[in-house]
Amino acid sequence: MAAVVFEIREMTAQDYEEVARLWRNTEGIGLDDGTDTREGIAAYLARNPGLSYVARHEGRVVGAVLCGHDGRRGYLHHLAVAQAHRQNGIGRALVEACLVKLGSIGIQKRNIFLFSDNEPGEEFWKHIGWNERGDLKVLQKPTPSGCSGIKSTR
Ligand SMILES: CC(C)(COP(=O)(O)OP(=O)(O)OC[C@H]1O[C@@H](n2cnc3c(N)ncnc32)[C@H](O)[C@@H]1OP(=O)(O)O)[C@@H](O)C(=O)NCCC(=O)NCCS
DSSP, X not given: OOOOOOEEEEOOGGGHHHHHHHHHTSTTOOOOTTTTSHHHHHHHHHHXXXXXXXXXXXXXXXXXXXXXEOSSXXXXXXXXXXXXXXXXXXXXXXXXXXXXHHHHTTOOEEEEOOOTTOHHHHHHHHHTTOOOOXXXXXXOOOOOTTOOSOOOOO
16 A cells, blocks of 8 residues: 655644644544634644644645643643544654654653543554553643732732
């Protein structure tokens, strides 16, 4: 079988429409009403320049991943490859591009968040060498809406 040709490019804000369509059509991807908007993704890309990638086949986006860091840890989000283009090395190539870039700026530890019921996704990550941290849980507390600063009554 002939190898599938695809190219990995840095994601730009202009990719939003195609990338959002891919995410919306991909199982296992949970989109957030606030941060996954056009403006939210543009802000994320500006805060984490050159770290997120798209895969294109014949000019069309067939894969995407968001990547950023907080100065200590790198995070990959929303890795997705279109159904028809899976098992061609695109997912692995997108992850590798992120890891190389994170390494080049000194971020050696990288994390992903995975829905607990996403078994195929988990199999993929483990297959490409990622390990589960069974000693950690993710806890979250959203900021109340309208809250923009810290007030102390003491
Ligand atoms: C997970 C996903 C990104 C994989 O993309 P892909 O392009 O098919 O993956 P690749 O072709 O790069 O696969 C790399 C290796 O992992 C293996 N692999 C791919 N999907 C796998 C799976 N579900 N279970 C086990 N192994 C898997 C491939 O066989 C390949 O193995 P090899 O290199 O030893 O031959 C894709 O299936 C997807 O978009 N899933 C839905 C979204 C999702 O769950 N994302 C992850 C959560 S954020």
